[in-house]
Amino acid sequence: MNAFRYAQARDAASAMAALAADPRACYIAGGTNVVDLMKEGVERPSLLVDITQLPLRGIDRTATGVRVGALALMSDVADHPAIARDYPVVAQALLASASPQLRNMATIGGNLMQRTRCAYFRDVSQHCNKRAPGTGCAAISGVNRRHAVVGGSEQCICTHASDLAVALLSVDAIVHVRGRAGERTIPLERFHVLPGSTPQRETVLERGDLITAVELPASAAARNSYYLKVRDRASYEFALVSVAAALNVAGGRIRAARVALGGVAPTPWRAHAAEAALLGRPATGGTFAAAAEAATRGMKGYGQNDFKVVLVRRAVNRALQHVGAIA
Amino acid sequence: MDVGKVTRRRFLVRAALPTIAAGVGIGSPRLCALAQAAASVSVLPASGPGPIPVTLNVNGRAHELRIEPRVTLLDALRERLALTGTKKGCDQGTCGACTVLVDGRRVNACLTLAVMVQRKAITTIEGLADGDQLHPVQAAFLAHDGFQCGYCTPGQILSAVALLAEKRATDEASVREWMSGNICRCGAYPNIVAAVRSVAGQPS
Numbered sequence: 316m317n318a319f320r321y322a323q324a325r326d327a328a329s330a331m332a333a334l335a336a337d338p339r340a341c342y343i344a345g346g347t348n349v350v351d352l353m354k355e356g357v358e359r360p361s362l363l364v365d366i367t368q369l370p371l372r373g374i375d376r377t378a379t380g381v382r383v384g385a386l387a388l389m390s391d392v393a394d395h396p397a398i399a400r401d402y403p404v405v406a407q408a409l410l411a412s413a414s415p416q417l418r419n420m421a422t423i424g425g426n427l428m429q430r431t432r433c434a435y436f437r438d439v440s441q442h443c444n445k446r447a448p449g450t451g452c453a454a455i456s457g458v459n460r461r462h463a464v465v466g467g468s469e470q471c472i473c474t475h476a477s478d479l480a481v482a483l484l485s486v487d488a489i490v491h492v493r494g495r496a497g498e499r500t501i502p503l504e505r506f507h508v509l510p511g512s513t514p515q516r517e518t519v520l521e522r523g524d525l526i527t528a529v530e531l532p533a534s535a536a537a538r539n540s541y542y543l544k545v546r547d548r549a550s551y552e553f554a555l556v557s558v559a560a561a562l563n564v565a566g567g568r569i570r571a572a573r574v575a576l577g578g579v580a581p582t583p584w585r586a587h588a589a590e591a592a593l594l595g596r597p598a599t600g601g602t603f604a605a606a607a608e609a610a611t612r613g614m615k616g617y618g619q620n621d622f623k624v625v626l627v628r629r630a631v632n633r634a635l636q637h638v639g640a641i642a
Numbered sequence: 643m644d645v646g647k648v649t650r651r652r653f654l655v656r657a658a659l660p661t662i663a664a665g666v667g668i669g670s671p672r673l674c675a676l677a678q679a680a681a682s683v684s685v686l687p688a689s690g691p692g693p694i695p696v697t698l699n700v701n702g703r704a705h706e707l708r709i710e711p712r713v714t715l716l717d718a719l720r721e722r723l724a725l726t727g728t729k730k731g732c733d734q735g736t737c738g739a740c741t742v743l744v745d746g747r748r749v750n751a752c753l754t755l756a757v758m759v760q761r762k763a764i765t766t767i768e769g770l771a772d773g774d775q776l777h778p779v780q781a782a783f784l785a786h787d788g789f790q791c792g793y794c795t796p797g798q799i800l801s802a803v804a805l806l807a808e809k810r811a812t813d814e815a816s817v818r819e820w821m822s823g824n825i826c827r828c829g830a831y832p833n834i835v836a837a838v839r840s841v842a843g844q845p846s
Binding site: 316317318319320321322323324329330332333336343346347350351353354355362363364365367390413414415416417419420549550551 | 685686687688689690691692694710711712714733734735736738741747748749750753754755757758801804805808818819820822823824825
């Protein structure tokens with residue numbers, strides 16, 4: 316690990332100023348991602364700004380839903396009664412993430428900012444356009460079983476590793492950010508950006524921006540939601556494919572639908588075509604099968620990950636049957 | 643442990659300490675002062691990259707160290723405090739051998755910077771027994787033969803202590819799920835699960 320300077324921030328303004336002043340400075344909260352990447356030499360900050368003392372830990376009910384502080388721990392959010400009751404998909408995704416130890420360390424804001432688990436990204440001896448722009452993507456013709464089947468580019472086909480972000484996408488979460496121009500809100504769907512020709516850029520955040528909270532609007536669909544994670548072993552593993560499904564069914568018809576996917580794209584992936592195939596239709600097996608087929612539209616593997624396209628169809632179908640209560 | 647005798651481990655640890663102490667503290671101090679921040683905001687005081695004072699409260703005792711900000715809690719425990727019960731397995735948060743309790747919650751010491759857990763209560767495997775009286779989870783691992791090589795065992799035990807406090811060990815499946823952050827390459831899982839369940843008062 317490279318040597319670095321350390322500062323503990325007492326307020327957001329001084330933390331942001333420290334980042335603005337040093338182009339190689341970096342925030343640290345739970346540290347589960349940045350410390351790991353520093354050991355690999357992928358991250359080499361000159362200064363770590365410890366933000367854990369900032370008052371951003373609360374999980375509070377609001378008039379329109381729940382506001383989760385950026386520094387709330389994954390384990391605390393998963394255990395919060397309002398989350399378990401009104402956003403089961405979020406609690407389930409959190410409990411399917413990492414390990415109990417890591418969930419006691421990692422924060423909600425940090426989870427959204429985590430880097431990909433692509434082995435080429437994590438190995439500084441390999442070509443990777445995200446880590447070292449212009450060096451090429453070793454995954455496209457390499458070991459790509461875990462890589463993207465949609466949303467990638469000739470520059471990068473990594474997958475986003477977060478379960479939480481997929482679940483949050485299915486409940487229309489909104490990210491609260493403090494930046495140089497003050498507070499602003501960003502719908503989670505517009506928070507992460509696809510690699511295109513700039514895979515090193517992963518979110519719309521600007522340097523020094525600080526996530527302060529994630530807002531979860533209450534809805535009937537969010538209350539009837541479910542997270543399905545398919546992986547190589549039963550626990551403590553990243554998703555091959557995951558599905559966050561939220562449905563509001565009234566009078567046998569689907570009034571609202573959200574389908575989001577993990578493990579398939581460089582960002583958490585919203586399956587709009589699947590949602591369109593659900594909205595207004597009867598909540599039947601036939602509708603769910605058609606939506607599952609629609610979810611795979613435009614997906615294409617790179618050889619070793621071709622199976623993911625089939626897995627998406629089956630996992631979406633299963634998740635919809637579960638949340639549509641016909642399983 | 644017999645305090646009077648010099649055990650094999652103690653001898654090895656004592657013999658190794660001067661070498662280890664000479665090996666750390668490299669990394670030349672660099673002049674990378676913070677550039678001028680905006681006039682309205684006070685500049686955040688930073689320390690390092692050389693050794694800085696860090697106080698760790700381990701097993702009820704305060705230890706004052708001088709270590710670089712990049713030293714993990716795992717390395718501080720093992721190489722500076724000679725508390726080698728906490729094991730280094732993967733050193734990247736994927737095996738759980740380094741599990742310790744920080745303010746009663748289980749965490750991976752390998753991904754924790756020591757400088758960030760000052761003023762917190764750290765519990766390691768060395769802090770569980772009361773003199774010669776083993777902690778019930780330690781006794782259960784012995785009674786149920788919950789290990790083979792033993793390398794993952796301190797982490798397994800700390801994780802199990804936390805799991806029992808969390809009251810999530812309700813059946814075999816829940817013990818397996820909530821112990822999943824601790825990998826055992828010997829595959830002693832059936833006996834580990836039995837040990838944990840026995841302390842939770844469940845038949846195995």
